[in-house]
Amino acid sequence: DTAIVWFRRDLRVRDQPTFLAAGTCEHVVGVFVLDPALLGPAGAARRRFLFGCLRELDTALGGRLLLLSGDPAVEIPRLASALQAHTVHVAGDHGPYGKGRDEAVRRSLGPRTRLVVTGSPYAVAPGRVRTADGRRFTVFTPFSRVWRAHGWRAPAETDAATVRWADPGTLDLGGVPLPHDPPCDADLPEPGEAAALRTWREFLRDRASGYGSTRNRPDLDATSRMSPYLRFGCVHPRTLLADLGRHDGPFTTELAWRDFYAEVLDRRPDSARHNHDRTFDALSVDTGPDARRRFALWCEGRTGYPVVDAGMRQLRAEAWMHNRVRMITASFLVKDLHLPWQWGARHFMTHLVDGDLAANQHGWQWVAGCGTDAAPYVRVFNPTLQAERFDPDGDYVRRHVPELRGLTGKAAHHPPAGLAPDYPLPVVDHDTERREALTRYNALTGH
Ligand code: FAD
Numbered sequence: 470d471t472a473i474v475w476f477r478r479d480l481r482v483r484d485q486p487t488f489l490a491a492g493t494c495e496h497v498v499g500v501f502v503l504d505p506a507l508l509g510p511a512g513a514a515r516r517r518f519l520f521g522c523l524r525e526l527d528t529a530l531g532g533r534l535l536l537l538s539g540d541p542a543v544e545i546p547r548l549a550s551a552l553q554a555h556t557v558h559v560a561g562d563h564g565p566y567g568k569g570r571d572e573a574v575r576r577s578l579g580p581r582t583r584l585v586v587t588g589s590p591y592a593v594a595p596g597r598v599r600t601a602d603g604r605r606f607t608v609f610t611p612f613s614r615v616w617r618a619h620g621w622r623a624p625a626e627t628d629a630a631t632v633r634w635a636d637p638g639t640l641d642l643g644g645v646p647l648p649h650d651p652p653c654d655a656d657l658p659e660p661g662e663a664a665a666l667r668t669w670r671e672f673l674r675d676r677a678s679g680y681g682s683t684r685n686r687p688d689l690d691a692t693s694r695m696s697p698y699l700r701f702g703c704v705h706p707r708t709l710l711a712d713l714g715r716h717d718g719p720f721t722t723e724l725a726w727r728d729f730y731a732e733v734l735d736r737r738p739d740s741a742r743h744n745h746d747r748t749f750d751a752l753s754v755d756t757g758p759d760a761r762r763r764f765a766l767w768c769e770g771r772t773g774y775p776v777v778d779a780g781m782r783q784l785r786a787e788a789w790m791h792n793r794v795r796m797i798t799a800s801f802l803v804k805d806l807h808l809p810w811q812w813g814a815r816h817f818m819t820h821l822v823d824g825d826l827a828a829n830q831h832g833w834q835w836v837a838g839c840g841t842d843a844a845p846y847v848r849v850f851n852p853t854l855q856a857e858r859f860d861p862d863g864d865y866v867r868r869h870v871p872e873l874r875g876l877t878g879k880a881a882h883h884p885p886a887g888l889a890p891d892y893p894l895p896v897v898d899h900d901t902e903r904r905e906a907l908t909r910y911n912a913l914t915g916h
Contacts, residue, residue, distance in 0.1 A: 471496045473557045474632065475545060477567070478590045479702035480522040481662040482529045484624035486588040487558040488631040496635040498552060499530050502545065503538040503645070506566065512819040513653040514788035520650055521660025522701050529629050529662065535637035538645045542573035549582045551642055557582060560702070561589040563731055564826050565738035590699075591728045592621040592706045595735035598728075605736050607841050612732065613725040617717070624708045655788035657822055658697055665698035673712060681719045687780075687791035688865040693720070696789070696823035699727065730827040733841050740840075741830050742811070749839035753909045755807045763806045766896050767798070768816055770870070773895035775882050776856035777801045779869035786869065788822035793859050799836040800850040804906040805897055810837040838910070847910065849903045856882040 472494035474487050480501075482488070491497050501523055508516060527534035537544040549557055557578065562571060575584045589595070598616045599605060606612035637644055658664065672693040676683075683691035698704050706724050713721060737745060744750055755763075766772050770781035780794035790798070795817075802813040814833040818824045834840030860866060863881030867874050872892040873881045884892055 470494050471498065471552045471554045471635070473497070473545070473549060473552065473554050474499045475541075475557055475559050476501045476526065476534075477559060477562055477702075478700070479560045479588075479705070480519075480526045481665070481703050481705070482526070482629040482631075483627060483662065483666075484705045484708045485627045485631075486625045487560055488627040489625055490585055490587040491556065491558045492631055494556070495633060496552075497632045498535055498548070498554070498635050498637055498642075499526075499533060499632075500535040500537060500545075500548060500637075501526075502541045503536060503648070504541055504570075505539070510818065511824070512788075512821075513651040514655050514657060514820060514822040515824055517650045517653045518657055518660050518697055518788075518822050519701060520647055521657075522662075522703055523647060525661025525663065530634055531629070533634045533636050533638075535642060535644050536647060537643060541570055542577050544643075545574050546577040546579070546582075548642060549578055552640075554582055556585050558585050558587060561586045561594060563589065563591075563595045563735040565734070565741055568738075588625075590702055590705070591731050592616075592710055592724060593619055593728055595728075595732045598732065605732065606729075607733075609726065609729050609842050612729050613722060616725050616728060617721070621707050621710060624705065624711050653788070655786060655820075655822070657788055658694065660697075660701075660703070662703045665695070665703035668694055668698065669704060669709060669712070677713075677720065684719065685793045685859050687794050688860045688862065688868075692792070694789070696825075700823045700825050727828060729841075730831040733831055734827040740834070741826055744837075744839040745831070745834055745841055746839045748913055749837070751913055752839075753807075753912070754809045756809065760806070760808055763896055764802075764808055764812055766893070767802055767806060767808075767813070771893045771896075772801065773893045774801065774805075774852045774899075775863075775866040775870055775873055775884065775892075776852050776860060779866045782869040784817070784820050788820055790817075790821070791865075793855070794865075795832060796836055797850055797852055797855050799833055801852055803833075803837045804849045805852075805899060805902040807902070807906065807909065810834060810839070847907060849906055851899060851903075853882055853899070 472491045474491050474497055476499060479485060545557060571584065578584060593616055598612060598619055676691055680691065683689050699706060710724065734741060767781060770778035772778055776794065777798050780790050780798040784790045799813055802808050803810050810833045814830055817829055831840055857879055863879055866881040872889050873884055876884060876889060
């Protein structure tokens, strides 16, 4: 009796419910499929981090992780038939591509093989949290209330030994070696489950108690940095929630946002590309040659707005950006440069090591005001005031923008003419563009 555990966004052995589902089988083959459709759009940082996670997972399985390359709808059925496996175990995937892929795999598996879905990458799987009359939520706050009341399971007690792994090396299954790591200039976190658990324990020990008051400060190392690990399932959010216990603070709310955006994407797959609120399709945006020039300056971190530039350079240097600065840079692209949010979202997805379709596309739409919550689109972030409030001594800006290192304290947020000669002049005037944004937004609603 042979079963397959097909890993996707769950590159770990602890708290791994698919192992419980496959546990009674005599032989289990663990497989990951290198799918060009997913690897293609991921930038070097995400591919490199993924390969590292796969290396760690392979080690945890005693060198018995099978790697295949190609279309999973071809590769998985071929493997199941070669092994005469009755079951293929997976954790649910709720993104538009994943759902279509899993449907195609299900159709291509012979009548003797079942695709068994156990669990999801979320504390509560999309579709579970509903209003009293069974409808799905479109607004975060009521969702998060019902999400908390719904609760989540305790972590599954598994490790690599839960399952009897077959050694794919002894079978002719078409396995491929892991590709070489793509070159990447960014300084990446250590990949894999052990690093995830270590990062989490350090956060609990050193930073969790101050998180509520410092999480908005990009100059401090105050957040958990768990996003890449959650993205690839090196740790399940259930494990984090169990460690937090009844301490239901702001960190739990952030995990609720993560589940909420997965819920939105599951309900409205089109919102990965288009405005969730289609009223905003009529918003006037700039796309001509001058818009492209401004976009290039934004990507390079050369807008002349120090906190925006620091954020965009942090993205290149670390393949990660602080949440507050993601909001500031996104707002600048949408409301000061009047560019389509999709341009910025694509740039983030290419460079972020934690790039996640649900969180990214909806984070962008929250800022642009066209997302789920009736966001006050009339609120335009003032990058300088944001910077003075959340980077009060200018340390974050100086860390990422060397041209401004000669300026002390807050002066880094508004470089006086002549004192930072290598630093670019502002690409636009914020007050002028703020008024322009309001005019364009108000045209939508007839105000
Ligand atoms: P912490 O503050 O320690 O939060 C803990 C965890 O909660 C995070 O790891 C993440 O999994 C989750 N979380 C926190 N905030 C959010 C949020 N607003 N939405 C969804 N989940 C959240 N997050 C991604 O994981 N991938 C993305 O591609 C992504 N793109 C974003 C784009 C924009 C424009 C914005 C405004 C936010 C985006 N976020 C994204 C959310 C957030 O910025 C990151 O999750 C966070 O900065 C990661 O750092 P951390 O792990 O230290 O966060």
